Amino acid sequence: MTAVPGQRSTAASSAVAGQAAEEDLRALFGQSIAVFASLAGSTHVVESANPAFFAAIGGERARTGVAIAELMPELADQGFIALLDEVYRTGEPYTGRDARVVLGAGPHAREAFFDFTYEPRRDASGTVTGIIVIGVETTQVKHAQRLMVEHRAMLEQIARQAPLTEVLGGMARCIENLAPQQMLVSVLLADPDGRHLRHGAAPSLPDFYNEAIDGIATGEGVGSCGTAAHRREPVIVTDIATDPFWDDFRDLAEQAGLAACWSTPILARDGGLLGTFAMYHRTPRVPQDTDLALARVFAGTAALAIERHHVEQAKAAAEARARTAHEELAKAVRAERQLRAEAEHRAAAAADLADRMRVAAAAQAARPHPEHCQLGGAQGCTASARIKVADSWGDAAWGCEAHVEEAILNVRSVFIASEELGGLAAYLNR
Ligand SMILES: [Zn+2]
Numbered sequence: 009m010t011a012v013p014g015q016r017s018t019a020a021s022s023a024v025a026g027q028a029a030e031e032d033l034r035a036l037f038g039q040s041i042a043v044f045a046s047l048a049g050s051t052h053v054v055e056s057a058n059p060a061f062f063a064a065i066g067g068e069r070a071r072t073g074v075a076i077a078e079l080m081p082e083l084a085d086q087g088f089i090a091l092l093d094e095v096y097r098t099g100e101p102y103t104g105r106d107a108r109v110v111l112g113a114g115p116h117a118r119e120a121f122f123d124f125t126y127e128p129r130r131d132a133s134g135t136v137t138g139i140i141v142i143g144v145e146t147t148q149v150k151h152a153q154r155l156m157v158e159h160r161a162m163l164e165q166i167a168r169q170a171p172l173t174e175v176l177g178g179m180a181r182c183i184e185n186l187a188p189q190q191m192l193v194s195v196l197l198a199d200p201d202g203r204h205l206r207h208g209a210a211p212s213l214p215d216f217y218n219e220a221i222d223g224i225a226t227g228e229g230v231g232s233c234g235t236a237a238h239r240r241e242p243v244i245v246t247d248i249a250t251d252p253f254w255d256d257f258r259d260l261a262e263q264a265g266l267a268a269c270w271s272t273p274i275l276a277r278d279g280g281l282l283g284t285f286a287m288y289h290r291t292p293r294v295p296q297d298t299d300l301a302l303a304r305v306f307a308g309t310a311a312l313a314i315e316r317h318h319v320e321q322a323k324a325a326a327e328a329r330a331r332t333a334h335e336e337l338a339k340a341v342r343a344e345r346q347l348r349a350e351a352e353h354r355a356a357a358a359a360d361l362a363d364r365m366r367v368a369a370a371a372q373a374a375r376p377h378p379e380h381c382q383l384g385g386a387q388g389c390t391a392s393a394r395i396k397v398a399d400s401w402g403d404a405a406w407g408c409e410a411h412v413e414e415a416i417l418n419v420r421s422v423f424i425a426s427e428e429l430g431g432l433a434a435y436l437n438r
Contacts, residue, residue: 041060041144041145042060042142042143042144043058043060043061043064043122043124043141043142043143043145044057044058044060044061044140044141044142045057045058045061045076045140045141046129046138046139046140047076047092047138047139047140047141048137048138049137049138050093050096051075051077052075052076052077052089052092052096052138052139053073053074053075054071054073054074054075054076054079055072055073057070057072061141064111064120064145065079065111065112066111066112076089076092077089080111081113082110082111082112083109086109086110088109091104092126092139095126095128095139096128096138096139097136099128099130099136100128101126101127101128102126103123103124103125103126104122104124104125105123106121106122106123106146107122107123107124108120109122120145120147121146121147121149121150122144122147123143123144123146124141124143124144125142125143126139126140127139127141127142128140151186154186155305158182158186159305159309162175162178162179162182163309163312165178166309166312166313166316169316169320172208172313172314172317173208175313176195176208176209176310176313177209177211179193179209179306179309179310179313180193180209180210180211180212181193181211181212183287183302183306184211186302187287187302189289189293190289190290191287191288191289192210192213192288192289192290193209193211193212193285193286193287193288194213194218194221194233194284194285194286195208195209195274195283195285195310196221196224196237196283196284196286197282197283198226198237198282198283198284202226202280202281203225203226204223204224204225204226205221205223205224205225205233205234205283205284206222206223207219207221207222208283213264213266213288214264216263216264217260217261217264217266220257220260221233221257221260226238226281229252229253229255230253230256231245231253231254231256231257231269231271232245232253232254232271232286233269233271233284233286236271236272236273236284236286237273237281237283239273240273240275240279240281241273242270242271242272242273242303244271244294244295245268245269245270246268246292246293246294246295247267247268247292248261248266248267248268248269249262249267249292254269265290266289266290267290267293268288268289268291268292268293269286269287269289270286270287270295270299270300270303271284271285271286271287272284272303272304272307273285273307274307274310274311274314275307275311276314276315277311277315282310282311282314282315283310283314285306285307285310287299287303361413361416362413365395365409365412365413365424368395368396368424368426369394369409372394372395372396373394375396377393377396377406378393378406379392379393380392380393381393381394381406381407381408381411382405382406382407383397383405383407383408383411383414383415384411389407389408391408391409391410392408393406393408394406394407394408394409394412395407395412396424397412397415397416397422397423397424397425398422398423398424398425399419399421399422399423400421401421404425412424
């Protein structure tokens with residue numbers, strides 16, 4: 009280590025050395041994300057603090073010369089003032105890891121996590137005169153851990169085949185809750201032809217907006233989502249008010265209070281378009297690397313859910329088709345069986361009639377009868393008259409086998425005349 013000109017000599021008093029160390033600490037943490045504050049006395053008056061400290065507690069509270077309990081009244085109930093008192097009293101430093109603290113109050117309250125130390129300051133005689141607070145905010149790490157937990161829960165939901173709208177709606181709400189700033193999530197689903205986008209899930213966007221967007225075409229310049237779907241790559245619109253992609257939707261977005269929209273396409277493993285995943289903001293915003301990473305993670309998860317849904321849909325459709333085919337086959341088998349039964353019945357009836365005609369012809373052969381069939385109609389019939397038939401009106405005629413059969417089958421009241429039974433009895437016994 010090289011000597012720095014102007015550096016204080018180690019021979020200086022320890023009190024001065026302590027002061028120098030504090031200055032160094034201030035310089036060291038001045039530009040870093042670590043928070044630093046120097047507190048004095050038993051009431052822990054804020055003597056100095058770095059910009060990160062004031063940014064963390066809320067810039068509007070950037071004041072020195074006041075007791076920390078006055079500057080941040082929310083700390084007392086959370087035990088942090090008691091801890092300071094303890095360090096001040098005992099002179100023992102205190103280290104906290106991933107400590108949860110709620111900063112601010114009311115609508116502006118925010119949850120944060122810190123790794124921190126309370127280090128006692130001492131004067132030349134070793135008496136504790138104050139406390140140095142050094143902390144590193146771990147909120148982002150915490151959020152990342154929570155994200156992992158939420159993400160795993162979603163994967164489990166997909167695995168147990170929860171309905172797609174449930175999975176996507178849950179995912180949207182989860183991201184909205186995890187985001188440090190207000191963010192509104194929208195998932196659109198691509199039509200099978202990939203040329204239109206349908207409403208998927210957007211629990212925080214107004215209904216009129218979702219309805220207006222439902223069915224938009226994919227294409228260059230069709231808002232963030234239509235363009236992202238068309239390009240198959242993320243489209244970041246940081247200010248809807250001025251972006252040409254939003255020319256056709258600017259009024260709609262304004263009505264819904266939307267100022268920025270970052271859209272990431274949801275792609276299948278084969279590169280096919282499944283939909284889009286969009287993050288909307290109330291004010292113009294440029295995404296951070298972490299925002300884009302978050303979008304990639306969730307677009308990937310949505311892809312899993314949608315592909316899974318497609319597989320389930322295809323399976324259900326195939327099952328329905330198989331069921332229909334089976335029913336059709338059963339119906340055809342039933343119809344065929346019925347036709348065969350009817351044919352068999354007709355054949356039996358025809359055989360029975362042929363028998364009866366043969367018996368009648370034999371019985372009537374000896375009766376006096378005309379030579380030719382009388383049932384040939386206008387054309388007449390030259391076949392021999394073989395069988396006598398009658399009808400319920402009492403008419404009777406002799407006919408050939410063919411015309412007698414035709415008459416019996418087609419004229420309900422016609423029957424084979426029977427000398428033994430007579431007209432009506434033969435008719436009733438036919
Ligand atoms: Zn005839």
